[in-house]
Amino acid sequence: MVAPPPGKSPHLAKLEQLPLAEVFEPSHLELLAQIASQEDYAAETTLFRPGDEAQWFYAVVSGRVSLTLQVPGRAPTIVASLSRGDLFGWEALRVDSRRDITAVASKATQCLRCSGAALRELCELDHELGYRVMSHAFDRVARDLSDCRVRLVDMYGQGC
C-alpha cells in the first residue's frame, strides 16, 4: 500500500465531489489527486484527435466534451457527450496506445486529468487502488458497450 504524500493536493476537493469518489478510500483519492491536474478549456477546444498519442486520462468537472467520429466523405458525427463526472480517454490506460476519436470541449469545460503512465504506475504500486480503478473503469466501459448495442438497432427509427 502506498501512503499518501504529505500535503493536500489542490485538486482533492474537486475530486471528492465527483461520483467516482464513492468507490475509493480517502487515501486513494489523495493519491489520485496528487497525479491530477486541473485544465480549463474554452469552447471549441480540441483535446485530442485520432492518431494522437494517448497520454492523458480525463474526468469532466464541468462543461461538456463531445466525442466525434469522422468518417471520410461524411459529415462528422458526435457519438457521445460527456458531462460532470464522466471519465474519458480510456486509451491512456493502455500502454503505447493512440486516440481513435476526436474530443472537443463543446462549451467552456473544466477537467481533471492525469497522465496514463502515472495512473498505471500508481495502480501497479497499489493493487487495491488498481483493482478499484479497473473495476470502476470496467463498469463504465460495460455500460457504454451496452448503450452502443442499443444504438445499433436504431430504435427510434421504428414506427411508434
Place this chain on the structure above:
Amino acid sequence: MSARLTHDGFRRLLEQVREAGYALVGPTISDGAIVYGPIAGADDLPIGWTDEQAPGRYRLRERGDRAHFGYVLGPQGPRRQLTPPVETLVRIRLGPRREQGPRTPEGVEAADEDGEPLALIGLRACELAAMAVQDAVWTGGPFVDPRYARRRERALIIAVDCLEPGELCFCVSTNTGPGVEAGASFDLRLTELGEEFLVEVGSERGQALIDGLGELAEPSTAQLFAARTQGVLAAAMELHGRERQLDLDGLPELLFANLDHPRWDELAARCLSCGSCTLVCPTCFCHRVEERAPLDAPTSERVRHWDSCFTDEHSRIHGAQFRPQIRERYRQWMTHKLGAWVSQFGTSGCVGCGRCIAWCPVGIDITEEVAAIRAAPVAPDDAEPVALPPATTVPALAGDPMHPQLARVVSVREELREVVTLAVEPVGVFSHAPGQFNMLGLPDVGEVPISISGQAGGELLHTIRAVGAASRALVALEAGDRLTLRGPFGSAWPLAELRGHNVVVIAGGLGLAPLRGALREMVAHPERYPSVRLLYGARSPEELLFADEILSWDRSIRFAPTTAPAVLESGHVKVHVTVDGAAPGWTGHVGVVTKLMRRKPLSAHARYLVCGPEIMIRFVLRELETIGVAQDQVWLSMERNMKCAVGMCGRCQYGPHFICKDGPVFRWDAIAGLLGREGF
C-alpha cells in the same frame, strides 16, 4: 313445461317454425359429414346416420334406426351462422380517383341488414355453452358488435340433449354437457327417446310454437326419468369414466408458468399451423379486417374474415412478425383458449366438443397436450410470472364500434421528415383522455391505430410517421380531405393517480406523441404536478419531435446552437434531451436515453410514464429496476397490431391482454412477465 312429440309432431314443429318466418338451419348431410346448413324441413335431417370420430378422423355410418339426432357433432358449430366467415362491416362511398394516392371517403353506410331470423336446430349443450362464450366476446364487454347481437337475439334455438357422446367428447371436464341444463339459453329442448321426443320449453317463443301444435301428450314420470337420469346422467357418467379429460383446475396459471415447456417444441414438430383447429372451434373469434376497394368501384367495403392465431398475418405489423414460430403460435392458441380466456371473459374458452381433435389433419389432441404439461411441469424459470389480471370492466359504449365517422383534415403540420401532425375535426363532440388512440383510415388502403397527440378545441391532433401503406397515405393527406375515424379507444395515462407526485416522463422517438397530451396537462397544472421531468431521446437533433413546444415547457434548455442560450428561470418542468448522434455544434447530450437516466439522478419514489419503441422501454425498465422503482409506479404504452380496436379481432393479444382494449397504457406490473419474451 314439457311435452311429448312424435316424429310427425316434430315435422309439424319445423313447419311451424318456418311459417313463423325463420330460416331453418339444422344438421344435414353434405360432402360426407353432418353439417349445419339450410334445411327445408325434417326430411333433410341426417335421419338414421351417425358419425364416428377419432383424432384426425371422421366418418359417417348408418345407424339402422330412425334417430334424427343420433350423431355427435359436425365440423363447425353455429358460430358460422352468428359470425359469418366473411362479413361486410361498413360500406364507404369513395371520392374520385386522384392523381396520386388513395381516394378519400365521402359517406359511410352500414352494411345490409340480415334477412330472416335463423332457427338453429339441433344445438348440443356444448354448443350452447360455446354461444355463451361468444356472447361474452361480442356483447359482454364495453363494446357490443351489433351484427352478432342482432342475429343472436333473433335466433330461435332448438337444443338437443346428448345421450350418446362421441369418442372425442370431454364436456363433463369443462362442465358444458352432455345434457342441456334447464337454465341454458334455448327456446325448446329436445330429448330423443326412441321414436319420439320429449320437448321442454325454455322461452315464450318456444311456448308459442308448442301451443301451435295443438294438444300434446304430457310425459310420464318414467319418461322424464328415462330422459334426465337414465339418458343424460348415464351419458355424463360414461364420459366421467373416460380417459380423455381436461383438468381445468389452475390451468391458466399452469400454462403461463410453463411457457418454456419442452412440450411446445414437440408440438411444433407435429403441428401444421394450418389453423383448422381455430376455425372449427366454436368459441374462437379472431378475425382480420380487410379493405375491399376494387378498381374504380364507387364504394369500398370493410370486410372481416375469420382469421387464426396460426397465420402469419395475424401477428404481423408493418414488417414485424411477433409469432414467427409454429411453437409460439400453438402456445398462443392454447394459453389463450385455456388460460387468458378465463381472465378476459371469466370462462374457459374450451367447451369440450373435441372438434379441434377430430378436424386436425394430423390428429393433435389438446387434452393430451395439457395432460403432458400437467404431468411434468417445468419449474418456472427466473422470469417474472405472467400476471393474469381479472377481466376489465369498463362501462358499455353505445353504437357500432366498427362504424367510422368521416372526419375532416383541418390542417397538416410537417413535424419531421415523413412525420406530420394531422389536425382532424371530428363530427360532434369528442372527448378523450391523453394516451388513447383513434383508428384512422382511408377506404382504399385501410385503417391504422394512431395515438391522439393532443386536442385543441374541436381539433384532434394525430402525429403520424409514414411507415406502411396506410400511414403513408394518411401522411399525404391535405387540409380539407376527409378520412375515416373511429375512437377514442384504449386506456389513458393515469393523470388522476399522478397528482401530487413527482412525475418523470421518458420518451423515445415518436413515443413522445402519445405522451404530449399528458405532458400538456401537467405543464398547465403545477399545483397538481409539483415536479415534472421529461427525458427524451431521438435519433438526431433533426428528429426531435415537437421541439418548439418542448422548448416552451423548459426555457433553460436549448436544442440547437442557433437558439439563444438564455437561461430562464425554470418552472416545475424540466426537460432533458439526448440524441444518438449529432453534427458538431450540438451542445446537448449524445447517447441513449438510458444513459441520460443515469446522468440525471432519478428518484425511486417518483411516478414514471414511458413510451417509445418496445426495445427502448425494456432498457428503460431495467434502469428503473436498478434505481429501485417499484413496478406499480411505472406506466408504459405498448404497441401491437391493433385492428378492430375493441378487443374482438384478437390480433393485438399480449398474453392475457388485448392491447387495444386493456392497453395501450399498462402499469408495469401487469405486463412485466411478458416483456421481451419471444412469441408475445
Place this chain on the structure above:
Amino acid sequence: MTTEEERDHKQPPSAVELGADERVYKVEMLARVEGEGRFWLRLDAAGEVADAKLAIFEAPRFFEAFLRGRDLEEVPDIVARICGICPVAYQMGAVRALERILGVDPPSPGIRSLRRLLYCGEWIESHVLHVFMLHAPDFLGYESAIEMAADHRARVEQGLRLKKVGNAIIEVLGGRAIHPVSPKVGGFSRTPTVAELAALRPRLEAALEEAEAVVEWSAGLPMPALELDYVFVSLASEDYPIEFGDEVLVRGRGRDERVDVDEFLDHFVEDHVAHSNALQCRLRDGTPYLVGPMARLNLFADRLHPRAARALERSGLALPVRNPYQSIIVRAVEVVHAFATALDIVTNYTRRVEPAFVELPPAGARAGRASGGTEAPRGLCWHRYETDAEGLIVDARIVPPTSQNQARIERDLVGLAPQLLAMDHGAATRRCEQLIRAYDPCISCATHFLKLEIERG
C-alpha cells in the same frame, strides 16, 4: 454447332445480306397469339419465294418427358398445364386415351355428356377470345380489342360477355376456367348438382341468341380474298366432333381416308426443323394439312346443331371454306354450335350424374397402351400413352393442333406471296401476320413436346 449458329436458325434474316431487289417481310414478335413466335418471308428479285418460315422461339417444356414415371391419375392435371387457353382439350385427350387402356371408355353416358359440356365451355372461351380480342381488330384496323373498344365498346363488351359464359361453364364443372380441377380418369372428382347446371340455363339462352348475331357480324367484316388448296383433317364421330371420336378423317387428296386413332403415327409424321422449337407435323408423304375449325366445318357441316346450321346458312358462307381469313366466321358458327349443344345438355340434366367417376382397375392391373383424340378449339389433339401394371406412365406422345398446322401456315405464306408484290411493305407485312393469326396458333402448346431422351449408362 455453336450457339451463334444455333440462334441463327430462329432469327429472321435481318442480318443476312440481302441480294439486290430481294424483299423480306417479317414480324419479330407475333402479337395476339398465344405464345412467342416470329415469321419471315423472303422473296427473291423475281418475286419468287426464297424462304418462308414461322419460327417458334417459345421455350420448350418437354411435357412428354415429365409424364414418364407419373401415376396415370396425375396425367389430367399435368397435361392441363400445357396450355392455359385450352387445358380441357389436353385433359380430355388424356382421359380418353387412359380410359381406353383401362377399359372404362367412356365411363358412362352421363360423364361423357358432362365432358362435352365442359369442352363446349372451352370452345366458347377460346373461340370468343380469338374472334373478338385477337382476330376482329385485324379487320377493323385496330391494334387490340382494348383500342377497338374506344369505337366499338358494345361489340367488345359483347365478346367479354360471351367469353364469360364460356368460362362460367368450365367453372361450374371444373372449378376454374384455367386448369380446371375436376376432370379425372374415370370421370369427374365431383359432378354438378342439377341446380348448379340449371343456373346456367338463362345465361346460355341469352348467349346463344347473341352468338347467332355474332355470326352475321363476322360475315360482314371486310376480308381479303385468298383461295388456297388444303388437305383437311379432323376427328370423326357420330356428332360434330368435339370430345369423342375413334377415327381421323383426311380429305383433300382424292378419296377420303379414315385413320384409326391408334394408327395415327402411321399416317402422320412429326419432324424437328431448325427454325422452330415446335415439332412440325405432316402427312407421311410430306404434305402439310389443316386441322381446326375450317377443317371441321368443311368435313362435318351436316352434323352441326340445327341452330348453328341455320346461322351458317344466314351468313352466306359457301362451303368448302378455303380462305383462311374467313375462319373468323367459322369460329363464330362453332360458338353457336357450342352454346346450343351446351344448352341442350344443361336442359336435359335432370338428375345429378352419380357416381361422379367409375372405379378404375386396381394397381397391378393397369398396364397397356392406347391413343385418344379430341377436337381442341384449334383442331385435332392426339395423345398416346403406355402404362405399366402399377399405372405409371412408361411413354407419352402428344400431338397438338398447332404443330400440325405449322407447316401449313408456312405453305399459306407462300400462297400469299403473289398478292404482296403489289402492296406497300407495311401493309404486306401486316397481311402476312394476319394470315398467321387467322389460324389462332397456340404456340405455347406447340412447343411443349420436344422429346427429351436421356441416355443412360
Place this chain on the structure above:
Amino acid sequence: MAARPRLGVFKLASCDGCQLTLLDLEDELLAIAAAVDIVHFPEASSDMDPHGRFDLTLVEGSVSTPAQLDELRAIRAQSRTLVAIGACATAGGVQALRNFADHREYVRAVYATPAYIETLAQVTPIAAHVRVDFELRGCPIDKGQLLELISATLVGRRPDIADESVCMACKRAGQVCVTVAHGQPCLGPVTHAGCGALCPRFSRGCFGCYGPRERANTEALADHMQAEGVSAASLVRRFRLFTGWSEAFRAESERHDD
C-alpha cells in the same frame, strides 16, 4: 390529368394461363384499360413497346433459356414494380420438373435434333435472378387476387393477399375436410391459399399448385401421410409437381426420394 401508370405483361416459359387471367377479368378489363396504360401485352395487343418504362410489370413464366434470362434482366431494369405471376414465375412451374433429372445425364440429353434447342441447365423462378417486388402465386393465378394486386398497386399499398394455408379458405367456405372425412391426402395445410380451396370443394385433396405457404411444416404432413399409407414414391410425386422446385416442397420431395 397525370399520365396513367404504364403496365407491361411479359412471358417466359409458361402456358400463357396467367396472363390469360387478365383477359378473363371480363367485368373489369375495360376499367383496367382505362386506369392503366397497357403498353406491352403481346397476347392482347400488337401495339407493343417492350422498351418503355413500366410502372407495373407482370411477368409470367420461368427462366429456362439464356435468351429469357437476358430478357428478364432487361425487363427488371425498366420496371418500377415487378410482379411475378403464377407458379412458373414464382416456383419454376411444371417445367422445373426437369431440374430433378440427374444433371450429368441431362447435359447429354438428346432431343429430336438437340442442336436446335438452347436451354439452361435449370429452370428457375424469376426471383432467382432479379429482385421481385411481389409474388402472385398459383397455377394459374386467381382472378380476384390479380384484380386486388392491380387495384392495390395503383393506390400504392401492398396487396391484401394472405400467406395462409388452404385450410383457412376451406374452413371459411364451410367445406368438409377431405383428409379427415374421406381419408384423402391433401396438401392444403402446407399450401398457400388463394384458389378458394378449389380442390376440396371438388371433392379432392389439394395438390399444392399455389406452392408452399410460410412455415409450411411439410415434414409433419408427409410423416402423417406416410403413417396413413401413402408410399414414399407417391409423396415424392405429390410434392414434386407444379411448385415442386420451391424450397419447401423440393426439400420434402428429396427427403423421400432415394
